[in-house]
Amino acid sequence: MADLQISIAGGEGKSLPEGCTVAEAIKALVSSKERKRILAARAGDRMLDLSETLHADTVLEPIVKDSPEGLDILRHSASHVMAQAVVELFGPDIKVAIGPATSDGFYYDFDRKEAFTPDDFEAIEAKVKEIAAANLPFSREMMPLSEAKKYFADKGEKYKVELLDEITDDAVSIYRQGDFVDLCRGPHISHTGLLRAFKLIRIAGAYWRGDENNVMLQRLYGTAFFDPKELKKYLFQLEEAKKRDHRKLGKELELFTINEQVGPGLILWQPKGALARKLIEDYWKDEHYRNGYELLYTPHIAKRDLWATSGHLDFYVEDMFSPMEIDDVSYQLKPMNCPFHIGIYKSKKRSYREFPIRWCELGTVYRYERTGALQGLMRVRGFTQDDAHIFCLPEQLEEEIFNIIDLNLHILKTFGFSDYDVYLSTQPEKFVGTEDNWQKATEALKLALEKKGLDYQVDPGEGVFYGPKIDIKIKDVLGRSWQCSTIQVDFNLPERFELGYTAEDGKDHQPIMVHRALMGSLERFFGVLIEHYAGAFPLWMAPVQAKVLNITDAQLDYTEKVFNDLRVAGVRVEKDTRNEKLNYKIREAQLAKIPYMIIIGDKEKDTEMVTVRLRNGKNLDPMSVSDFAGLIRKESIVGE
């Protein structure tokens, strides 16, 4: 038998007999200490688990436990173990579908008549533990395609057969642990004993292959880690996220409400939420004026004909609310602001000398969302975009994009987001405009990103039909990412509305149009802010900055005076002069996440000072009312 030349990437090679396993190769090439961490290996673009045999010269790149791939392998294996547990517990009538790893765990889809209940979780978890304790090896075997089809067909595993029908290889790999056999590409952990930290998370419906025309399967979500401590940390994070849920905090802090009678997906901003929003909007407007934008206001409905011209009736009608008849003319609620801005563009003849035109609007739009998609502030039917449209010359595009990104990141940073992922989406299959324009615009986006020194991922073919775009997904304090900002070049609307400007040559040309939203939707962004700050907003956007608390009625007069002085000084202040104990008042103010509590007792009254308690429980030294107002003023400067 011929020997193979096997090596570890970046290390020395050895001659090993053909047909040796990856495990044997690693044993020969890696120190025993290192070896323990290795789960599998990458060879070219394939991932091999330890049981695979080698039949050619190979360079192996070990995949270790504490790598993202390592975790994926564990979780993928965990999904198999869970499937085994489910089949063993609930019988062979259950059909198994697919069970991949996801970004924070894994799932497995089952076809079962009876619904799984949370009570089943314990039984499944216990069974998984049992299987893990049995240290069953995961064994891989190759099976000719036809044989595999017959095998799974005999078992009644119709979903597996369906998957096999689409495979064109001669043979497929089958994984077996105990009596459980699954069609699977692998790789897997070597034995179930490595599954030491496992948790079922939830159950939900999911269509077979994500297609709503297919049957609904039952999806069991779980997660797994190598280290039980990591699992504990993850579960703690889930709890933390629950505590920060903007729907819960929105109710507790009286920020917004949704009223069934008003309608689902329609947000009612309560006074505290409205005030926070006003502060956000003021900041946003100031920042835009400073960056050369002009503010617009436009209406909420327009004639249906406008939406025909814009192409929304061709491409977006499913997301729009039904038309309404007004004086025998059909009108429709706006899902976007762009056609209105174009209306303003067309209000007079434009010259290249005006460019770049930068128009912004906090424009409220209405989009039909399926009921199942609605979620708190994050997904609604009426929302306000921090929209802007830029009309410019082709040669101005790159700089405009650069400026937008600059402003974008600056504003995000002010709100406490400095961690984000940037995506560049390029030309899709179906598109308008010329290849040449697409290419140039994409290049301009790319150059702007690079000039800004941003790392980005390219999403090939993911652009909108009318132009390439940049999306920025921000990461909140828990590391969850949210799509907010989007910057889109548009070749479509200038064409459809026959936009023009007089160029230097005296002739009419078509301007480049850019759409962009930085916060995306005020509603969603506010939701993200609530969760990011857990409701404890920074001083500049806290609806209530300070609350004055008296200790007894003896200080009522002075308390009123402090309250009024602060209000006159521009502090957003409340007072609590109820006949309650200080502890009680502090507790309430604390739960309301008010940044500063002003304590007024006899001491303060006599010395005309105030004692300041912070949200974190600490106290500041006594100070005068004007000093406190000055402190608030100083700390409230946005973006400093």
Add this chain to the structure above:
RNA sequence: GCUCACUUAGCUCAGCAGGUAGAGCACCUCCUUGGUAAGGAGGAGGUCACCGGUUCAAGUCCGGUAGUGAGCUCCA
């Protein structure tokens, strides 16, 4: 929209085998005037989401509608 679950006082929830509703907090009144996360007593508040059915009797069982949640799908 689809699947599953849920919907009881302003809020968070009890109400287990069908016999016409409870708690805590909040609210109101009174007592208490107390320095850094809940002082005490009393009171008011619900056609048990809505509509229909089964039953002598329905918050409780069945069906439908609406809303909410977890997903699927979609996206700001």
